[in-house]
Amino acid sequence: MSRPDLNPVALHPGVIAFHQPPGGWFVSNAGLVAGRDAALQIDTFATEPLNRRLETAIDAYLEPGTRRTVALTHAHGDHAHGAGRLAAAGTTILATPPAAGEVLSGPHTYDFLFSCDWGAIDPPSGISPVTEPRDLDLGGTSVTVVPVPGPAHTHGDLVVWHAESGTLFTGDLLFLGVTPLALAGSIAGWLEALTWLETFGATTYVPGHGPVTAAADDPVADVREYFEWLREAVAGSADFAAIEAAARARWPAWGAGERHGVNARIAYAQAHGVELDFPAGVRDLLSSAAAHGEPMTETGLIRLDL
Ligand SMILES: [Zn+2]
Structure with missing residues (x-):
């Protein structure tokens, strides 16, 4: 298999999902919400080459010099391994405190399971902790970074909500078309978090793995059915x-x-x-x-x- 495609999916002006099929181990999604003055990137990828490709793809959507922030939905490497590169370039990194602690103590590569040339994936030197919902004014539009209330996929998940377009970037609370992985959190908590997800009233879900899916197709129900x-x-x-x-x-x-x-x-x-x-x-x-x-x-x- 060759390297996965990024498949940018334009959901709304300035709102892009980057979907890497098929969504299995370390093949994750990322996103972007861009306003007039600033942009929020949602997650990074697993390896330096993949992160370079993502950064190039994102640059194509932004004016040079646009102020950037990255929200890490959780600490897993397929979502967080690019944070160090971005921080070194002056980007602010956001994560929940448990996720920040795990990222800063990394990188975690699970060598007993995986063999890979990761490239430069050193963690950032600092992460700005998100302990309650935080609105970011991007200029002409805003976006909210929202910690998940309890343990779910991990002990420090967050989601990103763009109310104007009804887009919810769920991180790994949603694995769609691919088996979820429950190794790091709480299955009971994950089920509660799925109910919490639905309170946003999103029209579009960008999952952590798998394709962008309309809420009308009820993808939350698929994950709930699995864990129940x-x-x-x-x-x-x-x-x-x-x-x-x-x-x-x-x-x-x-x-x-x-x-x-x-x-x-x-x-x-x-x-x-x-x-x-x-x-x-x-x-x-x-x-x-x-x-x-x-x-x-x-x-x-x-x-x-x-
Ligand atoms: Zn994960």
Whole structure:
């Protein structure tokens, strides 16, 4: 597979989503809201080459010298690894305090799972913490950076809301057409956050992974259905392989199906108040991916041919 396309999707004047299909491991989305005087970038990408391409694509939408801010929806590298490059160029970086702490202690590359030439992904020297909704006046339009009230995909998620166009950049609260990954947060909290997402009344969702989707297609319901199904599945069973097989059968079109087994382990641990067997979860991920002809290195970065 060659490197993914950026697929800029113009949603409204100055509002752009950058969608990298197919949306699997480290293949994430980013966004831009640009006003007359300033611009907010939503998220960065996983590697230096990908971030250079994103920066070039964004430059094409902005007047030279436009004041820039970047909001990191959470700390995962596929969303945050470009923050250091941008900060070095004078860009302000926003994140929730838990996400800021994790980014600043990085970069985190999970070498036990991934093999990749990351390039320059050093973290920024500082991040401006967002602890409550923050409006940014961009000149002629404004945008709001809103921390998610509780743990969800991670313990420090945020979303970006452009009310004028009804666009909600959800970060990884929404994985669309690709299996969500619940390794870093709370499944119960994630379900609450999905209900909270709907209170914005968005017309368009830009997910963290997967295509831009109209609210009329109710993509939030797809993610909710998955986690409710998963919680029901682990209520009376710890047969994670069987749960994974059932999930693969139920959502056959979703990429990164190797995540079902580890998601089931996490759902089980959280529902029953027991400790997650993390090494076993990692073994599940690797063996499941290999068994389905999707070695992690091939669903991950090495296939990007960077
Ligand atoms: Zn994530």
